[in-house]
Amino acid sequence: MKSTGVTIADVAREAGVSPMTVSRALREPERVSAKALKQITAVVDRLGYQPDPYAQALAAGRTNVIAVIIPSVTNNVFADVMRGIYAIFEGTRWQVQLGNSRYSADLEEALTRTFLRQRPAGMIVTGIDQTAVTRQLLADAPCRLVQIMELGDTPIDMMVGFSHREAAQDATRHLLDRGYKRPGFIAARIDPRTQRRRLGFEDVARQSGVYDPNRIITTLEPSTVTLGGRLMAQMLEQSPDTDSVLCNNDDLALGALFECQRRGMTVPDRVGICGFNDLEMMAAAYPTVTSVKSYREEMGRQASTMLLQTLNDDEPTTPIVDLGFDIITRESTTRTFDDK
Amino acid sequence: MKSTGVTIADVAREAGVSPMTVSRALREPERVSAKALKQITAVVDRLGYQPDPYAQALAAGRTNVIAVIIPSVTNNVFADVMRGIYAIFEGTRWQVQLGNSRYSADLEEALTRTFLRQRPAGMIVTGIDQTAVTRQLLADAPCRLVQIMELGDTPIDMMVGFSHREAAQDATRHLLDRGYKRPGFIAARIDPRTQRRRLGFEDVARQSGVYDPNRIITTLEPSTVTLGGRLMAQMLEQSPDTDSVLCNNDDLALGALFECQRRGMTVPDRVGICGFNDLEMMAAAYPTVTSVKSYREEMGRQASTMLLQTLNDDEPTTPIVDLGFDIITRESTTRTFDDK
DNA sequence: CTGTTAGCGCCTTCAA
DNA sequence: TTGAAGGCGCTAACAG
Numbered sequence: 001m002k003s004t005g006v007t008i009a010d011v012a013r014e015a016g017v018s019p020m021t022v023s024r025a026l027r028e029p030e031r032v033s034a035k036a037l038k039q040i041t042a043v044v045d046r047l048g049y050q051p052d053p054y055a056q057a058l059a060a061g062r063t064n065v066i067a068v069i070i071p072s073v074t075n076n077v078f079a080d081v082m083r084g085i086y087a088i089f090e091g092t093r094w095q096v097q098l099g100n101s102r103y104s105a106d107l108e109e110a111l112t113r114t115f116l117r118q119r120p121a122g123m124i125v126t127g128i129d130q131t132a133v134t135r136q137l138l139a140d141a142p143c144r145l146v147q148i149m150e151l152g153d154t155p156i157d158m159m160v161g162f163s164h165r166e167a168a169q170d171a172t173r174h175l176l177d178r179g180y181k182r183p184g185f186i187a188a189r190i191d192p193r194t195q196r197r198r199l200g201f202e203d204v205a206r207q208s209g210v211y212d213p214n215r216i217i218t219t220l221e222p223s224t225v226t227l228g229g230r231l232m233a234q235m236l237e238q239s240p241d242t243d244s245v246l247c248n249n250d251d252l253a254l255g256a257l258f259e260c261q262r263r264g265m266t267v268p269d270r271v272g273i274c275g276f277n278d279l280e281m282m283a284a285a286y287p288t289v290t291s292v293k294s295y296r297e298e299m300g301r302q303a304s305t306m307l308l309q310t311l312n313d314d315e316p317t318t319p320i321v322d323l324g325f326d327i328i329t330r331e332s333t334t335r336t337f338d339d340k
Numbered sequence: 341m342k343s344t345g346v347t348i349a350d351v352a353r354e355a356g357v358s359p360m361t362v363s364r365a366l367r368e369p370e371r372v373s374a375k376a377l378k379q380i381t382a383v384v385d386r387l388g389y390q391p392d393p394y395a396q397a398l399a400a401g402r403t404n405v406i407a408v409i410i411p412s413v414t415n416n417v418f419a420d421v422m423r424g425i426y427a428i429f430e431g432t433r434w435q436v437q438l439g440n441s442r443y444s445a446d447l448e449e450a451l452t453r454t455f456l457r458q459r460p461a462g463m464i465v466t467g468i469d470q471t472a473v474t475r476q477l478l479a480d481a482p483c484r485l486v487q488i489m490e491l492g493d494t495p496i497d498m499m500v501g502f503s504h505r506e507a508a509q510d511a512t513r514h515l516l517d518r519g520y521k522r523p524g525f526i527a528a529r530i531d532p533r534t535q536r537r538r539l540g541f542e543d544v545a546r547q548s549g550v551y552d553p554n555r556i557i558t559t560l561e562p563s564t565v566t567l568g569g570r571l572m573a574q575m576l577e578q579s580p581d582t583d584s585v586l587c588n589n590d591d592l593a594l595g596a597l598f599e600c601q602r603r604g605m606t607v608p609d610r611v612g613i614c615g616f617n618d619l620e621m622m623a624a625a626y627p628t629v630t631s632v633k634s635y636r637e638e639m640g641r642q643a644s645t646m647l648l649q650t651l652n653d654d655e656p657t658t659p660i661v662d663l664g665f666d667i668i669t670r671e672s673t674t675r676t677f678d679d680k
Numbered sequence: 681c682t683g684t685t686a687g688c689g690c691c692t693t694c695a696a
Numbered sequence: 697t698t699g700a701a702g703g704c705g706c707t708a709a710c711a712g
């Protein structure tokens with residue numbers, strides 16, 4: 001079975017040059033005479049020649065594949081990151097290939113193997129908690145790599161992210177600064193970043209003398225809005241005096257918000273809610289909730305830009321980029337029709 | 341640059357057979373003697389041999405790529421579909437490759453070309469509104485194809501979806517059945533499916549004599565929760581007596597819900613809200629809103645299953661599968677602390 | 681059941 | 697600036 005049928009040899013014949021010249025004309029046009037180039041370009045257009053990526057990969061020993069591994073395709077957070085990545089590679093000669101590790105280190109290892117076998121031109125992977133084997137595979141890989149989402153002291157190569165622990169610290173401080181005295185923490189889908197956020201919460205809660213393990217509720221279930229409601233309900237039942245919650249993400253925060261409304265508890269007066277990521281919907285929520293803004297699309301863009309630089313034999317100015325975060329508070333108008 | 345370094349020739353040498361036998365052992369183990377198979381398997385494991393996918397593609401003239409084209413990577417709807425697709429192809433020898441057409445028919449055409457050049461083993465594309473050129477490309481493609489999301493009379497090959505127009509008709513009828521008299525329709529990101537939903541709304545509104553163009557608000561902007569709030573506000577200003585809205589999707593519906601709360605309008609008493617897709621969050625929303633449930637993950641699974649059947653030289657029982665939809669109403673408890 | 685032969689389409693290397 | 701030779705790693709097609 002042929003590909004499109006038209007090969008580099010066809011073009012060469014029609015253009016009256018050797019296949020090699022066509023190959024060059026396509027990849028290094030400046031190393032081909034203007035005359036031949038023009039000739040070849042015309043024939044390529046006329047015949048609709050398209051290089052076979054597999055033959056290219058086989059012959060050249062390298063590819064135009066940018067392998068990206070993320071833990072979830074349904075999570076908005078990674079969808080935003082991917083948007084940033086696609087934005088940068090769009091229109092370039094590089095092809096983004098997505099792998100979904102489904103929050104499993106083992107699956108990630110298998111995926112890494114699969115990808116590496118394709119000799120990608122570059123890789124983007126999520127987080128810093130790869131298995132030792134995966135880390136080794138990546139370190140030995142004959143391509144450049146960016147770890148995204150988090151920061152750490154031992155980057156495999158390059159890194160773009162922010163400190164989830166610090167972000168959670170700041171968010172907790174923010175709650176305390178706003179006058180809340182008994183903050184809680186709810187989290188689902190315990191991945192490494194969730195853990196670090198919990199640590200950040202605990203850091204500040206302890207420092208401030210408001211730490212209470214009964215106000216920390218976590219579960220391994222995947223995050224959903226519904227689950228946010230359930231966890232909030234559980235919180236209010238086991239620690240009824242909880243006056244605020246830091247939620248591990250915005251889905252949980254939204255669920256918590258709905259649960260408060262269901263119970264007729266005013267937000268943010270009776271209960272303050274702080275989410276994480278500041279997804280678009282948080283800006284529209286009413287009553288208003290706070291959230292920790294992460295720069296996800298920018299993270300994808302930054303990582304891709306750095307990778308692109310290395311692909312052009314250019315080093316990025318810094319191998320580690322901290323994108324930071326922001327606590328976003330919105331006008332906290334209480335509902336005018338308050339409950340008793 | 342070598343791939344892993346170890347090739348089929350290395351395995352063959354170590355196992356004392358010809359490369360061809362190794363190749364066979366890997367792809368059609370039953371056509372190789374038990375002894376040779378065992379021998380080869382051992383060597384493969386010991387050397388960590390991994391076939392080079394590019395060499396395979398080049399030599400065999402076909403690939404293990406399943407090309408998928410969707411219009412958005414950030415839209416939850418497609419994330420769910422993708423989850424279904426990944427679920428089916430996970431663990432098989434097929435590799436899913438995702439393309440993002442960003443709601444552009446031109447980009448879709450370019451993407452189709454790019455994918456086709458890779459001789460995919462199968463394709464999944466979104467919708468039925470491809471350009472004539474794209475349709476032709478797909479029709480001529482040397483692989484099987486499933487169109488998803490919608491149904492139509494002229495499938496290119498196979499099809500899995502549901503009727504958006506009928507769904508919107510039913511949803512509108514549902515609002516009227518619940519006693520609402522002045523339903524509106526809001527939509528953003530006018531894609532073909534959105535158009536069909538609007539038609540469905542208009543069908544029933546006209547039939548029932550409640551059609552009013554001032555209660556139809558659409559915009560080309562992408563859907564967001566914030567935008568849902570804005571459109572709802574606009575609706576209530578230009579047609580203050582609107583008593584219900586069919587929203588083109590759940591993001592808009594959520595925004596509309598928040599806007600109603602901001603204005604102190606009770607849902608569903610003063611205003612009924614119906615979304616589209618029934619995303620997970622809709623189950624948790626309070627006050628409750630109705631939504632048209634679409635079977636997105638199932639759609640991905642069904643499409644993939646059908647494709648898989650054809651890849652195994654098996655025809656699916658039907659080339660066109662209607663997955664239908666459901667109107668999901670939740671216990672519509674009004675808030676007990678009502679406003680004036 | 682196994683091996684031989686001959687490419688797949690392109691690119692690297694080297695020589696002209 | 698151009699071309700010839702050779703091979704990337706694998707697999708069809710055919711013999712044996």
